[in-house]
Amino acid sequence: MILSKIFKNTLIVLAACLVLSACATKKEIATDIKGSMQGDVYTGTDTVEYLAEGVPDRVFFATNESILTTASRETLRAQAAWMRKNSSINVVLEGHADERGTREYNLALGERRANAAKDYLMTYGVSSDRITVLSYGKERPVDSGSNPLSWSKNRRSVTVKAN
Amino acid sequence: MIKKIITLFLFLILIPINSYALIEVDITRGNLDPLPIAVSPLSIDEKSRKSFEKVLKKKNIGEEISSIVENNLSTSGLFNPLSKDAFLQAPDIANLKPRFEDWNLIKAQALITGKVNYVDDKLRVEFRLWDVLAAKEMMALAFTTVPSNWRRVGHIISDKVYERLTGEKGYFDTRIIYVAEEGPKTQRIKKLAIMDQDGFNNKFLTLGNELVLTPRFNPTSQMVTYLSYFKNLPRVYLLDIETGTQEVVGDFPGMTFAPRFSPDGKKIIMSFAKDGKSDIYTMDLENRIVDRITNHPSIDTSPSYSPDGKYITFNSDRSGYQQIYIMKSDGSDVKRISFGNGLYGTPVWSPRGDLIAFTKLHKGKFYIGVMRTDGKGERLLTENYYQEAPSWSPNGRVLIFYRETKTNDKGEGFTAKLWSIDLTGYNERQIKTPNDASDPSWSSLLSN
Numbered sequence: 262m263i264l265s266k267i268f269k270n271t272l273i274v275l276a277a278c279l280v281l282s283a284c285a286t287k288k289e290i291a292t293d294i295k296g297s298m299q300g301d302v303y304t305g306t307d308t309v310e311y312l313a314e315g316v317p318d319r320v321f322f323a324t325n326e327s328i329l330t331t332a333s334r335e336t337l338r339a340q341a342a343w344m345r346k347n348s349s350i351n352v353v354l355e356g357h358a359d360e361r362g363t364r365e366y367n368l369a370l371g372e373r374r375a376n377a378a379k380d381y382l383m384t385y386g387v388s389s390d391r392i393t394v395l396s397y398g399k400e401r402p403v404d405s406g407s408n409p410l411s412w413s414k415n416r417r418s419v420t421v422k423a424n
Numbered sequence: 425m426i427k428k429i430i431t432l433f434l435f436l437i438l439i440p441i442n443s444y445a446l447i448e449v450d451i452t453r454g455n456l457d458p459l460p461i462a463v464s465p466l467s468i469d470e471k472s473r474k475s476f477e478k479v480l481k482k483k484n485i486g487e488e489i490s491s492i493v494e495n496n497l498s499t500s501g502l503f504n505p506l507s508k509d510a511f512l513q514a515p516d517i518a519n520l521k522p523r524f525e526d527w528n529l530i531k532a533q534a535l536i537t538g539k540v541n542y543v544d545d546k547l548r549v550e551f552r553l554w555d556v557l558a559a560k561e562m563m564a565l566a567f568t569t570v571p572s573n574w575r576r577v578g579h580i581i582s583d584k585v586y587e588r589l590t591g592e593k594g595y596f597d598t599r600i601i602y603v604a605e606e607g608p609k610t611q612r613i614k615k616l617a618i619m620d621q622d623g624f625n626n627k628f629l630t631l632g633n634e635l636v637l638t639p640r641f642n643p644t645s646q647m648v649t650y651l652s653y654f655k656n657l658p659r660v661y662l663l664d665i666e667t668g669t670q671e672v673v674g675d676f677p678g679m680t681f682a683p684r685f686s687p688d689g690k691k692i693i694m695s696f697a698k699d700g701k702s703d704i705y706t707m708d709l710e711n712r713i714v715d716r717i718t719n720h721p722s723i724d725t726s727p728s729y730s731p732d733g734k735y736i737t738f739n740s741d742r743s744g745y746q747q748i749y750i751m752k753s754d755g756s757d758v759k760r761i762s763f764g765n766g767l768y769g770t771p772v773w774s775p776r777g778d779l780i781a782f783t784k785l786h787k788g789k790f791y792i793g794v795m796r797t798d799g800k801g802e803r804l805l806t807e808n809y810y811q812e813a814p815s816w817s818p819n820g821r822v823l824i825f826y827r828e829t830k831t832n833d834k835g836e837g838f839t840a841k842l843w844s845i846d847l848t849g850y851n852e853r854q855i856k857t858p859n860d861a862s863d864p865s866w867s868s869l870l871s872n
Contacts, residue, residue: 325745363739363770363785364638365638365726365739368651368695368697369695369697369725372697397635400635400637401611
């Protein structure tokens, strides 16, 4: 009974591999996840847009965290420099959470994340009255998937030009 | 079965005159043995039938109302309405004097009969509840209303029958406010919607131009408080369902969210987020005085009052992660009450006062559960991939919540629906909605 079940499962796996032509597709996805996350913080670039050359618009967070990573701080320093250079530009920092949390807590978490980014911009010389914070909680994911990679893209604070 | 008959027999000997609780339905046990009940269609004379057909476009309003009662009793999980095909007695004669042997024969233990008339442009209904085994009338009531209220008539009859047989108030003449959802997850369109507790009379209250979340009923009136992103400013709003008037109440420089009414309906309690911290505030709706209740660098949100208004339960991550706390309503004596494995959110105090319902996240699963107000006696009622936001029926016996399920095995696509479950953990049911749905809130009884 058990043996036949194992045998059956093996057959299914084999069949699946054949369909995917030697599992090439599967492997690609696997490396993609590995290469795009550090811990569970997204380090890829496929959702990132640019405010100006060399100025990425967003930073990413670990699950339930609002701590800025080294890469995030680098991004925010570039944003601060760009804002100092373009003193007429105001921004909205949009804070987001992934779907794996309760709605109200995630609204607060998104607000906390955006404020972490705001504080950092302020320490690099951007005046607070040029920055508005807006939390969307988990209401506006950028990736609608339900897997660790999608969630990592959604835990973000995005700097958006307000004028 | 034998035991039940003996109990009834003893009861009759002890109190032969007082007919109180001849049949008793134990609502604390779950739906293992629902009570067989016969709902005879409300009888109607031909003249009344024609009048209602003209006004309401329903062929036989008596049968329509009875099927509302049947459906309510059946979904409660406590009753087993018997098939009408087996009924031997005609509705009009049964309402005068049931032939109990006939109803006994089809194993009905209780029987509902009644009649409906068209009188002076109004709907007049009378109904009776009978104990078949004891061959006795348990209750007889009559009332008059406008014909367009015919669905409510069915709900009121259901409530009266439920109350008479269980000893507790019913929850059928109630409404649910919720968020109707459509569109892709990345650009979800959300509208406020309201419907009867059984899913009928669905109505959209907003157009979907701005994001709306977490509507909650005022326990004392038909007012609703909710979060709207009108003009991209997330603020707490008030909505009068009868007049459609909306006004902002949480217009502070920051985000106000997670609103709920106090039990007397005079205050709104909510979170206010600014500079990365969320605290709990109240606003008196009469004089607009704002009180700060918590002051902590952590996230404090999802506040909910105890029914006597003396305590507040809320969600905080001051311990490092989301947990459930209680405090006095002035913010003093803060105590953490959730200590199980995992994260806890969305605490809601039961209208009976003894329990707090919550959402729990543990090892990638979401649970709806209840615990006592000291945090002990945790019981998880249902487990799923994703579900949250329980809201209590006004009698504290049923929870409504929402759940997202994947549309296929690969985890692609999703659908969000409202579900209800008994406090016993039995009787889980999906509530039909025209669109996807989330964030349900249960109203108080519309009538008493």
